[in-house]
Amino acid sequence: MSRRRVWTGAAVVALLVAVAFAINRVTATGSSVPKPSVALVQQADLDRCPSATGSAAPNGLPDLTLPCLGTGPAVNLARLRGPLVVNIWSSHCTPCRAEGPLLQRFFAAHGSRVGVLGVVDGAFPDTPNDALSLAAGLGLHYPSVFDATGTLVNRLALTGIPVTLYVAADGSIAGRHIGELHRGDLERDVARYLGLPLS
Incomplete structure (x- = not known):
């Protein structure tokens, strides 16, 4: 094999790697996330996403900025x-759909004391419109953000x-529940991890 052919092959590989990196960067920053339908945003009527003003906390959530699914x-x-x-969820995840109403009831009953934020895992895969359609269909009004690449x-x-995930007042992740939530789990976990008895 000639040296020229080897260098040409290496250049092609390098170019492909650079293109893949650029695509990943665009996706990760959210600029390629399709904008949700205005009609679906209005129909779902999600609560406004919270303002995040603290500094990054040790043992807290990652430094990741995600677009609000609603307003x-x-x-x-x-x-x-x-x-x-x-709560990390997807509209195409069966246990996520099953636990959504539990989260909504918790939000309606205790949202003034304990915030609720959904994070839609777009890599499941999912789209903003699919997530909003499910939220509208199930009557889920707690705010959610969209994580296009998971x-x-x-x-x-x-x-x-x-x-x-259960986030404490100092921003640290105090606990986590893996898998589908069932009746009473949220109240028990909030008391256990966040020290807030709600019953």
């Missing part, structure tokens, strides 16, 4: 403060969804 600003997860329940799941080394 409100993009949210930097690392700057969120609790008490807060963060970066949060990867950063936390999770092997699947749904996963529910």
